[in-house]
Amino acid sequence: MSIRRLPEHLVNRIAAGEVVERPASALKELVENAIDADASRISIRLVAGGTDLIEVTDDGSGMTPADMALALERHATSKLPDSLLIDGAIEAVATLGFRGEALPSIASVARLSLESRVPGAEGWSRIVDNGALVGEGPAAIPPGTRVRVEALFERVPARRKFLRSARSEYAASLDVVKRLAMARPDIAFSLEHDGRRVLTVAASETxxxxxxxxxxxxxxxxxxxxxxxxxxxxxxxxxxxxxxxxxxxxxxxxxxxxxxxxxxxxxxxxxxxxxxxxxxxxxxxxxxxxxxxxxxxxxxxxxxxxxxxxxxxxxxxxxxxxxxxxxxxxAGHRSAQRPDAAALELWKSEPIAPPTPSPHLWGEGRGAGQYEAPSPALHAVYDRRPSFAAPPPQARAEPAYQPPPQTERYPLGVARGQVARTYIVAEAEDGLVLVDQHAAHERLVLERMRKAMAGGGVASQALLLAEVVELDEPACDRLEARAAELAEFGLDLDRFGPRAMLVRGVPALLGQGDVVGLVTDIADELAAFDEALSLKERLDHVAATMACHGSVRAGRVLSVAEMNALLREMEVTPHSGQCNHGRPTWIKLAHGDIEKLFGRK
Ligand SMILES: Nc1ncnc2c1ncn2[C@@H]1O[C@H](COP(=O)(O)OP(=O)(O)OP(=O)(O)O)[C@@H](O)[C@H]1O
Ligand SMILES: [Mg+2]
Missing domain, CATH: 3.30.230.10 (Ribosomal Protein S5; domain 2)
Known part of the structure; x- marks a missing residue:
């Protein structure tokens, strides 16, 4: 066996394996070169996601014919600062490229044509086909550089086989362009795919x-x-x-x-x-x-x-x-402010109510997952509670709507009522606010608990009569084992025989709730917990479970005072704009949105 040096074209092709994984990676190298050449405008054309053609044109520094020959050679780069040549400090590199291998790598696995012109000289072109120079000569181009890559991997069947559809190669290429364009707002970019302009951004935007x-x-x-x-x-x-x-x-x-x-x-x-x-x-x-x-x-x-x-x-x-x-x-109580477009659309297409309302009007003829028919009990509640009744109609001049004075002080507005015993409807100065009362409350409980835990523990509210909660033995064992930790959360309980717990106090911040449900759920929650984890590490889970039994569950009728108290607390609580799962706790329909819904704008 004898040791031989790899011929240059093979070295390049091996390097290409790493540098040019797919069309998008070749594109990335070409755009980076254009950026490094101080281009102010970079135009990109792709055909079939770059599998048939990648073309990058820039108005940067350009190259002389001699530099073009060097550029296609391995380990040739113009980007090494002198300091690097002296002490080898790669850290000093300020350009995107520095390895001097992108162009020769690409040229070893495709047909690459390089055209370039420096200001004040003639343009020149060099064409390399899978590592071999196949032509060179004068080129008529404006100052700058144009690189065209065709038939990528055509002679590398192993790689070609791994290319995905033109569509997904295009998606990857678009992502590359977006990321590079985002890094350099001072450069104008345009991207054309299969003859269609898909992206243009002008220079010097902020x-x-x-x-x-x-x-x-x-x-x-x-x-x-x-x-x-x-x-x-x-x-x-x-x-x-x-x-x-x-x-x-x-x-x-x-x-x-x-x-x-x-x-x-x-x-x-x-x-x-x-x-x-x-x-x-x-x-x-x-x-x-x-x-x-x-x-x-x-x-x-x-x-x-x-x-x-x-x-x-x-x-x-x-x-x-x-x-x-x-x-x-x-960001405090802020939440995503665009109501989901599809939901808005649905709202928009709401049919006008038929003249004879049937009891099933809201329940039938609509898609699944939409509004559910309110229970008769809800009507009873509405009837009993004068505060929910619509304000008496007032005659007023058309454009002279004045928000009620209090709304100005409150970003989340003043509660006007409750829908489906789940959503609070509030009027803010600039629009209509809908709050998911349960999601919001769950978040408030989590944040209150977090604050209380940081300050030494959640206060417990002693029950007037200690309550006995019967559970199976393992559940009681788990609760007993965690009793000290649960006390920190304000849940004060003791073992009470083999299959029961005695609850003496509940977290004060929950208000009076359903003690049995709370303890049962906490026991279930503990079963799912890794025993090595402290409850504090699972604070969000504990809080969510507790909040489910707090005073503001979904399905609970709230008084106007309770609703307003919830809104005010949301306004001053961090992260109250989203529930513990990242969904919004409230949305706002701005006056402009409402006007659009009614076709007034
Ligand atoms: N669009 C361009 N305009 C002007 N010069 C270019 C352009 N593209 C390449 N060059 C020149 O060709 C040289 C080689 O480019 P190549 O991409 O192979 O290496 P590099 O950019 O120096 O390093 P890397 O391999 O890390 O990208 C560059 O150093 C640069 O001098
Ligand atoms: Mg480069």
Whole structure:
């Protein structure tokens, strides 16, 4: 056996295995090169998701014919600062590229045509087909560079086989362009797919504008600005309200020193910041920009450069978690403000009530999951409670509607009534507010408990008559074992024979509720808990279970005073805009929305 050096074209093809995984990764390299060349406008064309053609045109510095030849050679780059050549400090690199291998790698697995022109000279073109130069000559192009990649992986059947549909390759490419465009609001981008313009953003927008243009206007309306610094690390950007969540994590845009990254440490930190505000299967929407001194971060972890390694991961994680938490705390009672578009649509298409109402009017002829017929008991309640009655009609001049004076003071408005014994209807200065009373109360209980636990424990309200709750023996064992911890939550109980517990006090903040139900559910909850975990670590679960038995359950009739008390408490409680599972606790239909529903606008 003899050892031989690999020929250059084979070395490139091996490198291509890592750098060019799919069309989107080739596209990423080409756009990064255009950004590094100080382009102010980058135009991209794709055919069949990039599997047939990827073309990137920029108005950047361009290359001389001699540089073009070098650019296609392996380990040739113009991006090394002199300091790096002297002491090898890769940290000093400020460009997106630095390895000098993207172009030769791509050229080794596709047909690549490179056209370039520096200002004041003629343009030149070089065509390389799967690693072999097949042509060169003058090219008539404006200053800048155009790279065209065709027939990617056509000679690499093993790779070609793994390409997914043009549609999913396109989706991946669009994602790449969005992320790079988000990092550089000063550059104009356009993307055309199969002859159709799919994205255009003009240069010199502000960062929030660029983020909004590339994600969704909703993020700006339902997001909170983040801007903080700790030990030289700067974190900026926009964090979506927890209620503005998504089913997939694809809507998290993370950048380190202007480079889009998909990094486990960072996504984990975002997840940590939103823990307890979101259900496990929901994901926050964020665009976060981290500026880290070069010597604290290593981007040379993988050839695709989408992962980074931090010298002080704990510091970075802590900064993100505490920074986002603080921003979210400041959001207070805010909640996603756009009522779900589909729900609004449904509302809009509501048929006008037929002239002869039948008792089943609300229950039949509508899709599942919609409004349920109110029980006769509800009517009885309405009839008994004068405070729910509609205010007497008043004659007033058309546009001269004045909100009642109190509404101005309260963002969540003044309670006007209750619907289905589940939703509070309130009138705010700027619209109609609907509150899910149970979800809201559950959140308030969690936040009250969190505060109380931080201050040494939840106060217990002694029962006038201790109550005996009968349960099976294992359930009693579990409650007994956790009695001391439960006392911290304000639940004061003792063993009372083999199959019963004696409850002496309940958490004061719950109000008088159903003691048997509460203790039974807590016992069930304990069965599901990992015994190693303290109840404090499961605070959100305990609070949710307790809140279910608090005074503001769904299905309970509330007095106007109770409703207003709930609204006022929501206004001053952090995170009260979302329930413990990230769903909104309240929505607002602005006056403008109402007018639209009635076709008045
Ligand atoms: N669009 C462009 N405009 C001007 N010069 C370019 C352009 N694309 C590539 N180059 C030149 O070609 C060189 C090689 O590009 P290539 O992408 O292969 O390597 P790199 O960008 O230096 O490093 P990396 O492999 O990390 O991307 C670059 O250093 C740059 O000088
Ligand atoms: Mg490059």
């Amino acid at each position: 960062l929030p504008d660029r983020v909004a243009a590339l994600t969704d206007r909703g993020l700006i309306e339902n997001g909170i600005g983040v801007d903080l610094e700790r030990e030289g690390i700067v974190l900026g950007g926009i964090a979506g309200l927890p209620t503005f969540n998504r089913g997939i994590a694809d809507h998290q845009y993370l950048f380190v020193n202007g480079r889009p990254v998909k990094d486990r440490l960072l996504t984990g930190a975002v997840r940590g910041a939103y823990a307890e505000l979101l259900a496990r299967d929901r994901h926050a929407v964020v665009a976060l920009f981290l500026q880290v001194p070069g010597d604290l971060v290593d981007v040379n972890v993988h050839p695709a450069k989408t992962e980074v390694r931090f010298r002080e991961p704990a510091l970075v994680r802590g900064l993100i978690v505490s920074g986002l938490r603080r921003a979210l705390d400041e």
